[in-house]
Amino acid sequence: MSLDSPNSYLKKTHCILGYKGQTGILSYLLTLDHKRIGVMYLISTMTAFLVAGLLALGVRTELLSPEKIMVTPQQYNRMFTLHGAIMIFLFIIPSVPAALGNIILPIMLGAKDVAFPRLNLLSYWLWIVGAVTALVAISQGGIDTGWTFYTPYSTSARPGVIAMAVGVFILGFSSIFTGLNFMVTMHKLRPPGMTWFRMPLFLWALYATALMQIIATPVLGITVVLLGVENIMGVGIFDPKLGGDPVLFQHFFWFYSHPAVYIMIVPGFGIISDVISIHARKHIFGYSFIAFSSVAIAILSFLVWGHHMFTSGQSTVVNVIFSALTFTISIPTAVKIYNWIATLYKGSIQFTTPMLYALAFIFLFTIGGLTGFPLATLATDVHLHDTYFVVAHFHYVMMGGLVIAMLAGLHHWWPKFTGRMYSETWGRVACALIFVGFNITFLTQFLMGAQGMPRRYYTYVPEYQIYHQTSTAGSYVLGLGFLVMLLYLVHSLFKGRPAPANPWGGATLEWRCSSPPRYDNFETTPTVGDPYDFSDLRYDPSIGGWISNDAPVAAGKAS
Amino acid sequence: MGDDHHHGPLAHHFDALEQQSQAATLGMWLFLATEVLLFAGLFCAYTVYRATHPEVFEFASKYLDTKWGAINTVVLIASSWTVALAVRSAALGQRQKTSILLVLTLFGAAAFMGIKGVEYSHKFHRDLVWGLYFNPENAKPHQEQIEAWKKEWAREKAHEGYGEEEIAIRPASADYGARDPELSPPQSSAVPIPPLQPAGSAQAHDDETVGPVYYSLDKVRNVHQFFGIYFCMTGLHALHVIVGAIVIVWILLRNVRGDFTPEYHTPVHLAGLYWHLVDLIWIFLFPLLYLIG
Structure with missing residues (x-):
C-alpha cells in the first residue's frame, strides 16, 4: 500500500474516515479500531469544549458589568458550574489521553491496536452515557455548586447533584478503562526492539497519566457514589446534620482531583517533548530526566491534595507539610521546562503551527507554574484563596498548559490521522489570536485577584470593572481564535493538500506508516530506533515530506 | 483487514495466545487495584469515624450478629476455594469438573446473599439504619439482647x-x-x-x-453513624458479590459451550481473580464491623 501516492491511497482504502467498505455511521460507532475511537473521542470532547467555552463566554459577558446583563445570579452560578464541570470531566481529562492518545499511542508503540479494543469502545460509550447524564442534570434545573460539589451545600437534596454525581462516576470509569488499556498496551504490546527507553516521551507521559488514572479515579468514584447516596438516602457520611463530616468530602475530592490536574497536564508535557524535538530538528535533551520526571509528578501528585484546604481548618502542622510537599512538585516540572529549553538551544527551529503552540505552552505554563508558588505558600494563600488569582493560575496551567499543548498535538498529528494538511498561514493566525486573547483574559485576572476580587461572584465593586471588561474583551479574541481554527481545520478535511507520511520529519514510528494509517497500522512490524535521531531523514520536496535516507526510491513517488 | 483468518480466541493485534493471556491478566490485576481503591475510600471513612467516635462504633457493633458474619466468612472462603479449584480443572481441561466447581461457587454466592438478606431485614425491621431513616426508639436493645450482654x-x-x-x-x-x-x-x-x-x-x-x-442513650442515639458506614460497605460489597456471580454464570455457560481448553482458559482465571477479591474484601469487613464490640 505504501507504493501508492497519498492521494490515491486515500481514495482507495483504509482511510481513517472510512475504511474500504466500512463507511457507514455504524461502522464508526461500533468500531474496535483505536484510531476511529480516538477520532470519535476527539469530536466528542471538542464538542464538549465548544459548549463549555460558550458557557465561559456567557460568564465573561455577564461580568462586563456588576449589574444584570443577561442572566440572573442563580443562572450565573449554574453557568460557571457547568463551564467547570464540562471542561474538567468531559473535555480536559479525556482530551489528550482518550482522543490523541488513542489515535497515536499504538502507532507510536508499533502495535496494531490497544490491548483491549472492546474495552476501548466501552470506555467511549461510557463517556457518552456520562455526558448524557450530565445533560439530565441540566434538565433537572442544573447545578450551582461549582465543579467541586462541596458538601454540605451539595447534599441538600438537589436532584441535579445526583444526576451529576452519577455522570461523574460513569465518566470516571471511562477514564479508568482508558488508563488501564494504555498501561497494559505499553507493558505487553511493545514490538521487539521497543524497549522502555526507546519509547517516545509522549508514551512515557501517557504511562504516568495511566498510573494516576488507575490509582486516583476510583477514589473519585466512591466519593461521588457517597455524595449521591447522601443526597438520595441521607446516609450521614458527609452531611453534618446526620453526623457526617463535610470536610471529609473535601479530602476525598481532592485526593482525586489533585492528581487529576496532573492527569490533565502530564499528557500535555509528553506532546510538548515530542513536538519540540521534532520541530527543532534536534535530539531531545535529557530524555531519561523528562521520562522520570513524569513518573515523579505522578507519584508526588498523590501527596499534595491538602493544599486545596489550607483555609478549611486543617491543623497548622498538616498545612505546613502539604505546603512543603507542594513545593517539591516544582522540581520535576522545572526539570521538564529546562530540558525543553535546552532542546531548543541551537536547534534549527521551524516555526510551524505545532511549534508555535509548543513555544506558547512553555511561556504560559511557566507563568502558570510560577504563580502556583504564592498559592502554595501558607501566608500568601490566605490572602489569595478563592480570588481571581486562583482562577487565573489554574487557567494558565489548564488552558495555557494543557489546551495549548493539546492544540500543538492536534496540529502535529492532524496530517497523520486525517491524511490532510491544514493551512499553515491560518494556523499561525489562529495561534496568535489564541495566545494574545488568552493573555489579555487571564493576566488581568491575576491583577484583580491579587487586589481581592473573589471568584464565583456575580457582582463586584466598581474598582474592578475595568479589569473585568478587559478580561471579557480578551475572551472574545480567544473565542475568535478558536473559531478560525475550527474553520481551517474543517476546510482542510475537504480541500486540504493530501498529507505525506512524514510531513514534519519525525523519527517516531507513527511517521513510518502512511497518512492516514491502514487498519492495522503497519504492513510489517517496523524496526525501532532512537525516537529522536533525525540524521536518517531527508526532505523530499516532490512529496512535501521527509523520507528515509536508506530508502530513496521507495514509496513510488514517481507515480 | 478482514477477519477471514480468525484463529479462535486469538485477537488480531496479538502475536500469540500467551501474550494475549498475559495482557488480559495484567489488565485484570489493574482493574482489581481500582476496585481496592474504590473500597479504600470507604475504609478511610470508616477509620475517620471510628477514630472520632470509638464508643459509638464499639457499641453499635454489638447489634451485629457475629454468628451470621462468621458463617458468611466461611461460606465466602469456601467459595473462593471452589473457584480456585475450578481454575485448576479448567487448566487441566476437565470440563465437567470445572462446571461442577463453578456451580458450587455460585451456591456459595447465593448462600452469602441469603444470609446477608436475613441480616439486613433484621436491621430494617428495627430501623437500625443510616442517618435519615434511623429511629433511635426502635433501635433500643431488646430485653434478650440486654440479657446476653x-x-x-x-x-x-x-x-x-x-x-x-x-x-x-x-x-x-x-x-x-x-x-x-x-x-x-x-x-x-x-x-x-x-x-x-x-x-x-x-x-x-x-x-x-x-x-x-x-448501653447509654447517647450511644443508642448515635448508632446510625456506624450503620451508615456499615450499609455503605456491606452494600457495595454485596453488589460486588452479585456482579461476581453474574460473571461466574457467564463463565459457566461458556465452559458448558466448550470455549475453554488447557491452552485458553484465561476468562476462568480472571473470573476467579475477581471472586477472590470479593472474598478478600469481606475478610477485612468482617472483623472491622462485627468483631470490634
Whole structure:
C-alpha cells in the first residue's frame, strides 16, 4: 500500500474516515479500531469544549458589568458550574489521553491496536452515557455548586447533584478503562526492539497519566457514589446534620482531583517533548530526566491534595507539610521546562503551527507554574484563596498548559490521522489570536485577584470593572481564535493538500506508516530506533515530506 | 483487514495466545487495584469515624450478629476455594469438573446473599439504619439482647477477677427500658449506675470499667453513624458479590459451550481473580464491623 501516492491511497482504502467498505455511521460507532475511537473521542470532547467555552463566554459577558446583563445570579452560578464541570470531566481529562492518545499511542508503540479494543469502545460509550447524564442534570434545573460539589451545600437534596454525581462516576470509569488499556498496551504490546527507553516521551507521559488514572479515579468514584447516596438516602457520611463530616468530602475530592490536574497536564508535557524535538530538528535533551520526571509528578501528585484546604481548618502542622510537599512538585516540572529549553538551544527551529503552540505552552505554563508558588505558600494563600488569582493560575496551567499543548498535538498529528494538511498561514493566525486573547483574559485576572476580587461572584465593586471588561474583551479574541481554527481545520478535511507520511520529519514510528494509517497500522512490524535521531531523514520536496535516507526510491513517488 | 483468518480466541493485534493471556491478566490485576481503591475510600471513612467516635462504633457493633458474619466468612472462603479449584480443572481441561466447581461457587454466592438478606431485614425491621431513616426508639436493645450482654459482661468481669457476688449485685433495673423510657431528655444521657468495686480495691474506676454500662442513650442515639458506614460497605460489597456471580454464570455457560481448553482458559482465571477479591474484601469487613464490640 505504501507504493501508492497519498492521494490515491486515500481514495482507495483504509482511510481513517472510512475504511474500504466500512463507511457507514455504524461502522464508526461500533468500531474496535483505536484510531476511529480516538477520532470519535476527539469530536466528542471538542464538542464538549465548544459548549463549555460558550458557557465561559456567557460568564465573561455577564461580568462586563456588576449589574444584570443577561442572566440572573442563580443562572450565573449554574453557568460557571457547568463551564467547570464540562471542561474538567468531559473535555480536559479525556482530551489528550482518550482522543490523541488513542489515535497515536499504538502507532507510536508499533502495535496494531490497544490491548483491549472492546474495552476501548466501552470506555467511549461510557463517556457518552456520562455526558448524557450530565445533560439530565441540566434538565433537572442544573447545578450551582461549582465543579467541586462541596458538601454540605451539595447534599441538600438537589436532584441535579445526583444526576451529576452519577455522570461523574460513569465518566470516571471511562477514564479508568482508558488508563488501564494504555498501561497494559505499553507493558505487553511493545514490538521487539521497543524497549522502555526507546519509547517516545509522549508514551512515557501517557504511562504516568495511566498510573494516576488507575490509582486516583476510583477514589473519585466512591466519593461521588457517597455524595449521591447522601443526597438520595441521607446516609450521614458527609452531611453534618446526620453526623457526617463535610470536610471529609473535601479530602476525598481532592485526593482525586489533585492528581487529576496532573492527569490533565502530564499528557500535555509528553506532546510538548515530542513536538519540540521534532520541530527543532534536534535530539531531545535529557530524555531519561523528562521520562522520570513524569513518573515523579505522578507519584508526588498523590501527596499534595491538602493544599486545596489550607483555609478549611486543617491543623497548622498538616498545612505546613502539604505546603512543603507542594513545593517539591516544582522540581520535576522545572526539570521538564529546562530540558525543553535546552532542546531548543541551537536547534534549527521551524516555526510551524505545532511549534508555535509548543513555544506558547512553555511561556504560559511557566507563568502558570510560577504563580502556583504564592498559592502554595501558607501566608500568601490566605490572602489569595478563592480570588481571581486562583482562577487565573489554574487557567494558565489548564488552558495555557494543557489546551495549548493539546492544540500543538492536534496540529502535529492532524496530517497523520486525517491524511490532510491544514493551512499553515491560518494556523499561525489562529495561534496568535489564541495566545494574545488568552493573555489579555487571564493576566488581568491575576491583577484583580491579587487586589481581592473573589471568584464565583456575580457582582463586584466598581474598582474592578475595568479589569473585568478587559478580561471579557480578551475572551472574545480567544473565542475568535478558536473559531478560525475550527474553520481551517474543517476546510482542510475537504480541500486540504493530501498529507505525506512524514510531513514534519519525525523519527517516531507513527511517521513510518502512511497518512492516514491502514487498519492495522503497519504492513510489517517496523524496526525501532532512537525516537529522536533525525540524521536518517531527508526532505523530499516532490512529496512535501521527509523520507528515509536508506530508502530513496521507495514509496513510488514517481507515480 | 478482514477477519477471514480468525484463529479462535486469538485477537488480531496479538502475536500469540500467551501474550494475549498475559495482557488480559495484567489488565485484570489493574482493574482489581481500582476496585481496592474504590473500597479504600470507604475504609478511610470508616477509620475517620471510628477514630472520632470509638464508643459509638464499639457499641453499635454489638447489634451485629457475629454468628451470621462468621458463617458468611466461611461460606465466602469456601467459595473462593471452589473457584480456585475450578481454575485448576479448567487448566487441566476437565470440563465437567470445572462446571461442577463453578456451580458450587455460585451456591456459595447465593448462600452469602441469603444470609446477608436475613441480616439486613433484621436491621430494617428495627430501623437500625443510616442517618435519615434511623429511629433511635426502635433501635433500643431488646430485653434478650440486654440479657446476653449482661452475661457477656459478667463473664468478662469474672475473668478480670471480680467476685461472683460483686457481679451478682448489679441491679436488674440498670437496663434501659426499666429506668428511662424516654429518649428525648438529653440530661439522662447515660443510665446511672452504682459504682462497682473490684475485689480488694476501694478505688473508683473510670467509666469503662465501672458497672455494666450495657448501653447509654447517647450511644443508642448515635448508632446510625456506624450503620451508615456499615450499609455503605456491606452494600457495595454485596453488589460486588452479585456482579461476581453474574460473571461466574457467564463463565459457566461458556465452559458448558466448550470455549475453554488447557491452552485458553484465561476468562476462568480472571473470573476467579475477581471472586477472590470479593472474598478478600469481606475478610477485612468482617472483623472491622462485627468483631470490634
